Amino acid sequence: MVPQVAGRSGGRADVSNLYRLKRQHAEIRKVMAGALLTLEGNTAAASKASELASQLEEIADLVTSHLRIEDREIYPFLLQSRNADVSRAADLLRGQMGGLAQDFEAFARKYAYPGSITAGGAAFCEEARATFAKLRDRMQREERELYPLMARALHPPGRVHAGHDT
Numbered sequence: 359m360v361p362q363v364a365g366r367s368g369g370r371a372d373v374s375n376l377y378r379l380k381r382q383h384a385e386i387r388k389v390m391a392g393a394l395l396t397l398e399g400n401t402a403a404a405s406k407a408s409e410l411a412s413q414l415e416e417i418a419d420l421v422t423s424h425l426r427i428e429d430r431e432i433y434p435f436l437l438q439s440r441n442a443d444v445s446r447a448a449d450l451l452r453g454q455m456g457g458l459a460q461d462f463e464a465f466a467r468k469y470a471y472p473g474s475i476t477a478g479g480a481a482f483c484e485e486a487r488a489t490f491a492k493l494r495d496r497m498q499r500e501e502r503e504l505y506p507l508m509a510r511a512l513h514p515p516g517r518v519h520a521g522h523d524t
Contacts, residue, residue: 393413435511441510444507455500462489
């Protein structure tokens, strides 16, 4: 049995979501690494623009799915926690990390097509590197702060966990 708690939003926060989010981080990192390799040499030559647009679309799909789970299930679950420390920490994290979604969406829209990547040239390369660095930093922070917070909320001290070692 997977520990889970219904959120106010009707979504469910559970251990499987935590595993899914961690898997998505690995997938996002893999595609970003491929895009960064494609960017080597600081040029977005026409021959690479199609590949970069495809990689960017894949990253955007993964990030959108990832943020949807966090926004609809994880944060509502944490914010309604009976543990005031958990809900305060979740509120603080949500406030500090919220702007990246809009920034990434704007970047992905701006460079959604090979022609816009080619036209962007070196500016695209700089923006891509900066945007990917922000994504990487956010994922590291989620793994360091948000996911342990979720695990703590799913498995409060003193609670018996049938069938699970915690």
